Amino acid sequence: MHSFLSSLKITPFAILDILLLATIIYQLYNLLRGTIAANIFIGLAFIYLLYFIVPETKMPLLAGILKKVVDVGIIVVIIVFQQEIRKFLLLVGKNASLQRNKAWWQYFFGKKEVEKNNYARIKPIIDACKSLKQTKTGALIVFAKYYDEQFYQNSCEVMEARISKRLLESIFQKTSPLHDGAVVIAENKIKSASCILPLTEKTDLPAQFGLRHRAGIGVTEANEATAIIISEETGELSYAKQGRVKMNISFAELEKLLNKDF
Numbered sequence: 001m002h003s004f005l006s007s008l009k010i011t012p013f014a015i016l017d018i019l020l021l022a023t024i025i026y027q028l029y030n031l032l033r034g035t036i037a038a039n040i041f042i043g044l045a046f047i048y049l050l051y052f053i054v055p056e057t058k059m060p061l062l063a064g065i066l067k068k069v070v071d072v073g074i075i076v077v078i079i080v081f082q083q084e085i086r087k088f089l090l091l092v093g094k095n096a097s098l099q100r101n102k103a104w105w106q107y108f109f110g111k112k113e114v115e116k117n118n119y120a121r122i123k124p125i126i127d128a129c130k131s132l133k134q135t136k137t138g139a140l141i142v143f144a145k146y147y148d149e150q151f152y153q154n155s156c157e158v159m160e161a162r163i164s165k166r167l168l169e170s171i172f173q174k175t176s177p178l179h180d181g182a183v184v185i186a187e188n189k190i191k192s193a194s195c196i197l198p199l200t201e202k203t204d205l206p207a208q209f210g211l212r213h214r215a216g217i218g219v220t221e222a223n224e225a226t227a228i229i230i231s232e233e234t235g236e237l238s239y240a241k242q243g244r245v246k247m248n249i250s251f252a253e254l255e256k257l258l259n260k261d262f
């Protein structure tokens with residue numbers, strides 16, 4: 001035991017190695033938590049475990065089949081977890097560069113100035129949400145950190161419009177041809193409206209969550225995006241980020257969240 005411990009060298013790289021691995025496992029856990037993919041992952045982990053146990057029990061047929069399954073395991077993992085791998089890579093790549101830009105901006109222009117600019121940017125959105133809540137008009141507003149043309153444009157009406165309270169109100173009016181689906185905001189513009197988004201596959205959501213909420217959560221799982229969901233039934237505001245949702249948030253909370261994320 002002593003010689004085992006003394007053979008372990010704790011170098012800075014070993015610590016970095018452990019920290020990186022822990023971060024990757026944590027991000028994977030976040031991506032898979034509460035989804036069907038989590039059950040598939042457990043199933044695959046179980047098969048992998050059997051692959052190690054069965055040869056010890058001298059059952060050649062089962063061992064042979066398990067070996068064949070594990071041999072093509074990596075291909076199975078890539079196919080089954082295609083969406084999750086995409087989300088994970090997006091998270092690793094795009095988020096890192098965005099945070100860096102924000103930090104540089106704050107360094108040069110000071111935090112106060114950034115907050116002031118941000119408030120001017122988010123005010124029309126908050127005002128629109130207040131009015132939509134009051135009139136119980138259902139709405140879904142997505143804030144995409146990167147506007148993935150391929151992802152959004154196939155299912156959306158392209159807008160490229162300046163953000164304004166009245167425009168957002170008009171889009172979500174029940175008589176508007178664009179009211180069905182989501183508005184996507186990116187690059188400080190309303191990029192598109194009437195977007196059909198992927199629905200979350202989560203099975204542990206509140207019973208009152210229908211398609212609008214599922215789409216709002218789904219888009220934040222598939223993309224580097226956040227979403228405001230206004231319920232037509234109750235007028236309640238929810239905020240989705242990285243596949244998780246905060247329900248019944250106040251406007252003060254919304255302002256804080258948008259200040260941070262938009």
Ligand SMILES: Nc1ncnc2c1ncn2[C@@H]1O[C@H](COP(=O)(O)OP(=O)(O)OP(=O)(O)O)[C@@H](O)[C@H]1O
Pocket residue numbers: 138139140179180181182195196197198199208209210211212213214215230231232233234
């Ligand atoms: N895939 C989708 N992408 C974007 N929007 C969608 C999608 N599917 C449905 N919607 C929007 O959700 C509306 C239907 O909402 P539904 O009543 O099922 O949702 P909900 O989550 O219960 O919200 P509410 O509380 O407003 O009823 C549709 O009219 C449409 O505008």
